[in-house]
Amino acid sequence: MKVAQATDAAMPDMGLPPRARIGERWDQVDTPSLMLDLDAFEDNLRTMQALAERHGVALRPHAKAHRCPEVSLRQVALGAQGICCQKVSEAFPFLQAGLRDIHISNEVIGEDKLALLATLARSAQVSVCVDHPEAARALSAALQRHNASLRVLVEIDVGQKRCGVTTPQAAVGLASLVQSLPGLTFAGLQAYHGGAQHKRGMAQRRGACEKAWKLTRQYIDALAAAGISCPVVSGGGTGSAAFDIASGVFTEVQAGSYAFMDADYGSLDWGDDLAFRHSLFMLATVMSRAVPERAILDMGLKSTTAESGMPIPHGIEGVHCVAVNDEHSILAVEPGARIELGDKLRLVPGHCDPTFNLHDELVVVQAGRVHAIWPISARGLSR
Amino acid sequence: MKVAQATDAAMPDMGLPPRARIGERWDQVDTPSLMLDLDAFEDNLRTMQALAERHGVALRPHAKAHRCPEVSLRQVALGAQGICCQKVSEAFPFLQAGLRDIHISNEVIGEDKLALLATLARSAQVSVCVDHPEAARALSAALQRHNASLRVLVEIDVGQKRCGVTTPQAAVGLASLVQSLPGLTFAGLQAYHGGAQHKRGMAQRRGACEKAWKLTRQYIDALAAAGISCPVVSGGGTGSAAFDIASGVFTEVQAGSYAFMDADYGSLDWGDDLAFRHSLFMLATVMSRAVPERAILDMGLKSTTAESGMPIPHGIEGVHCVAVNDEHSILAVEPGARIELGDKLRLVPGHCDPTFNLHDELVVVQAGRVHAIWPISARGLSR
Structure with missing residues (x-):
């Protein structure tokens, strides 16, 4: 047993700061977060x-x-x-x-x-x-x-x-x-x-x-x-x-x-009849930009799922998701696309059901600002 | 608003019973549960x-x-x-x-x-x-x-x-x-x-x-x-x-x-050198047996993941997992395989990292009985 590890050491304050504060802009929310328009x-x-x-x-x-x-x-x-x-x-x-x-x-x-x-x-x-x-x-x-x-x-x-x-x-x-x-x-x-x-x-x-x-x-x-x-x-x-x-x-x-x-339901042919809108987004941060043709997001399989298709970047051109790893998503970046280290991106998740089940909180946004934080109270209750 | 829905109605006791009790047999644990040998x-x-x-x-x-x-x-x-x-x-x-x-x-x-x-x-x-x-x-x-x-x-x-x-x-x-x-x-x-x-x-x-x-x-x-x-x-x-x-x-x-x-790492060629054993299992219940060739488990993508391969039934012959839906897994059952409604099955999960992240508790089993329940305290902490 290493001396550096000790369960009787003074415990730091364990409260993590809130991921979002009422009234702040959507792009001030910490990531990865699940967000509702x-x-x-x-x-x-x-x-x-x-x-x-x-x-x-x-x-x-x-x-x-x-x-x-x-x-x-x-x-x-x-x-x-x-x-x-x-x-x-x-x-x-x-x-x-x-x-x-x-x-x-x-x-x-x-x-x-x-x-x-x-x-x-x-x-x-x-x-x-x-x-x-x-x-x-x-x-x-x-x-x-x-x-x-x-x-x-x-x-x-x-x-x-x-x-x-x-x-x-x-x-x-x-x-x-x-x-x-x-x-x-x-x-x-x-x-x-x-x-x-x-x-x-x-x-x-x-x-x-x-x-x-x-x-x-x-x-x-x-x-x-x-x-x-x-x-x-x-x-x-x-x-x-x-x-x-x-x-x-x-x-x-x-x-x-x-x-x-x-994204899965969004990809269906809906005719002219029934126009539902994307209201659910993942918010993620660009955490690595080591080469021009690739950007890495701080969001992976522990925050969204990919079995029904990749998450789709929203409101940005020339960028698409090619892989979702455990804690990272890999974006292919076309020449000229504007995406920088530290940018916050919204993405439409591939499949809402298992994605919700990865989050304890839903950050609700109206007119670009945080309106409420709703608990996902049945997260993990699968018995 | 329907009259039947009322937030001021008397609240029932919300405490869910524990999924496992120390000392009980592994097959008495409620499902779906994540289990460690x-x-x-x-x-x-x-x-x-x-x-x-x-x-x-x-x-x-x-x-x-x-x-x-x-x-x-x-x-x-x-x-x-x-x-x-x-x-x-x-x-x-x-x-x-x-x-x-x-x-x-x-x-x-x-x-x-x-x-x-x-x-x-x-x-x-x-x-x-x-x-x-x-x-x-x-x-x-x-x-x-x-x-x-x-x-x-x-x-x-x-x-x-x-x-x-x-x-x-x-x-x-x-x-x-x-x-x-x-x-x-x-x-x-x-x-x-x-x-x-x-x-x-x-x-x-x-x-x-x-x-x-x-x-x-x-x-x-x-x-x-x-x-x-x-x-x-x-x-x-x-x-x-x-x-x-x-x-x-x-x-x-x-x-x-x-x-x-x-299951993913288990499927690799390991030579003779380094024999790691499967120690992690999903415990699931057979919840539907409507036709002989199929059995349905009460475990889906909210309890395990399948992006690195299907979960593998453990300790049972003639049964394999062909699909994992949101709350169900579908088993193909060969003629003669013994699997009945209500049976509890252990399965080796496809990929441990995102599977752990779906659970708040790890049921630890020794000599076939529940030895401890360890909290998965960092579940959901992806910031």
């Missing part, structure tokens, strides 16, 4: 809410996209029915913030998680997905033990090839079982097609959705033929929302990313 | 320490790989010289834990960060990298303002094509400048070749290292010719450590991942 964000919320209302479909925006209760409160204030969470533990900061209508858009397996779900169901109107009879029985037993009840959606696989029953017969059997189990109320179907969300062309995306709708209708018809009412059909995402809302198939739509528009 | 981990620490000592090279393990002070304390207790951090804010939990010899293996740009670095330098023996005269001047000015001093390594680019000066002439100029600036002591060179670490074959990896050594020697010679002494040459990683330690070029080696061996 409040006006673009609120425009996006209004656009989607108006679309849903025009077609009489409920909006239940997904909180997994951001894990930030302040976002959900604004969506509900504009008329959203409630929210979706993907994980039970994730729902608790939203419950604490006052959200009281929460759909867990996922299967919940294991005693620890079922006990937590029962706790949630005692404090809010909660629904959850099942895709297996064994899971429905375990859910009912746990709810009974904790004197709780909730609504159940049977998840159906409409092309995602992930969770969900794969035949109308299995869905009818599972719905009947749910109806028979104490603590559970069968409320309908969840039909989410993740793969359809990210198809680039409008026609391709609509085509994938139409296949999913056709399948979903077969499930609805099979339930009706078995005398089982299906009040809720929940699904849809940002890529398919405009089609799904108008489809007549869904009673509620789960889109989440529309509030932010990451 | 203590015996394999300690074997790995001893193996690398012994190798470094055999060649008289200092070991300065990188804390960016884990961000967990308990890990660094054990490395230093076995004889490590100190640690590396990649970010200034990241270093503070390590300082608080008692680590007092910290190299910031990166350039630090911007007034907020330089002020923080000066605070660090007043409490520990600190070194930092520079690759630009402007950065050296700003560093010196900030240290003077805060009445602090530190050692400086000039970073040289030996094939990484990221940060670092690209000619011996530039390195000599920068070292001279550093020598002339108040608050700075020129201590030597940082020569890290990230790309060399991950080449699969031993011969390829050694070849990339030999090129980097040859380049590094040119820089050392140029400094000597200019009459500048170069007491420290720092570099090397897990993939190249065995070569680098024996090279005669480095005075200290920065490897970090060797303590854990992720």
Whole structure:
């Protein structure tokens, strides 16, 4: 053991300074930071809410996209029915913030998680997905033990090839079982097609959705033929929302990313119909400029993710991101591009969901100045 | 605003139950969780320490790989010289834990960060990298303002094509400048070749290292010719450590991942020389088993990363991971493989650094039972 290392040495003050101060300019914020353009964000919320209302479909925006209760409160204030969470533990900061209508858009397996779900169901109107009879029985037993009840959606696989029953017969059997189990109320179907969300062309995306709708209708018809009412059909995402809302198939739509528009969703063909704006940015500093053709940012995989495409520099010409390492991003710089050591750059992140999950705070900017700092309270809550 | 949502409603108890309890079996831990096999981990620490000592090279393990002070304390207790951090804010939990010899293996740009670095330098023996005269001047000015001093390594680019000066002439100029600036002591060179670490074959990896050594020697010679002494040459990683330690070029080696061996490093050809064991695992639950050929885990990109390869199921046959979504991983299941709804699986993560950064706690297991829970205190500290 080296003498220089000693746990009994006087401890320095460990408080790190704040990353941003209310009222300062956006380019005075420390980096890397996650930043929200409040006006673009609120425009996006209004656009989607108006679309849903025009077609009489409920909006239940997904909180997994951001894990930030302040976002959900604004969506509900504009008329959203409630929210979706993907994980039970994730729902608790939203419950604490006052959200009281929460759909867990996922299967919940294991005693620890079922006990937590029962706790949630005692404090809010909660629904959850099942895709297996064994899971429905375990859910009912746990709810009974904790004197709780909730609504159940049977998840159906409409092309995602992930969770969900794969035949109308299995869905009818599972719905009947749910109806028979104490603590559970069968409320309908969840039909989410993740793969359809990210198809680039409008026609391709609509085509994938139409296949999913056709399948979903077969499930609805099979339930009706078995005398089982299906009040809720929940699904849809940002890529398919405009089609799904108008489809007549869904009673509620789960889109989440529309509030932010990451680089992946931004790269889709949107036609003239539904213009969402980029509202979410990474702020990063140019930390190395050793050669003219390259600039290095102080932002890496611990601050944003690249599995759905590179972050895109915003408001600057001749510069693009070619790699994201653990703590660095590498920018290729074209001749003549103006980018200097110490510059602060905004970048549209490739994928909003896992990027939000890397940050504890969202720096909210309006008219170029820091307006608020919203805690991302469900960051890391994946149980 | 819906009546069902009300921020003034009675708040439920928000404390989530612990993910693990000391003494329970590893498969009783809630999921997804990050888990360390203590015996394999300690074997790995001893193996690398012994190798470094055999060649008289200092070991300065990188804390960016884990961000967990308990890990660094054990490395230093076995004889490590100190640690590396990649970010200034990241270093503070390590300082608080008692680590007092910290190299910031990166350039630090911007007034907020330089002020923080000066605070660090007043409490520990600190070194930092520079690759630009402007950065050296700003560093010196900030240290003077805060009445602090530190050692400086000039970073040289030996094939990484990221940060670092690209000619011996530039390195000599920068070292001279550093020598002339108040608050700075020129201590030597940082020569890290990230790309060399991950080449699969031993011969390829050694070849990339030999090129980097040859380049590094040119820089050392140029400094000597200019009459500048170069007491420290720092570099090397897990993939190249065995070569680098024996090279005669480095005075200290920065490897970090060797303590854990992720799937990416595990896939390299290691010859017979240096057998590190997998000590780090994701624990996940099978949450959907809708069709025989597929199993879905409750672990996604918010709990592990896949940019360096898929997580690898451990201790189970006929099952492999084909996709990692935001909250799910998809396993392909061969006929006859035994995997049931509710099963808990261990998986070797693709890449340890960004995976650690997704977790607040490391569940430490010995002889199949939970031995300790170590906080990952620098999780999220990327400023």
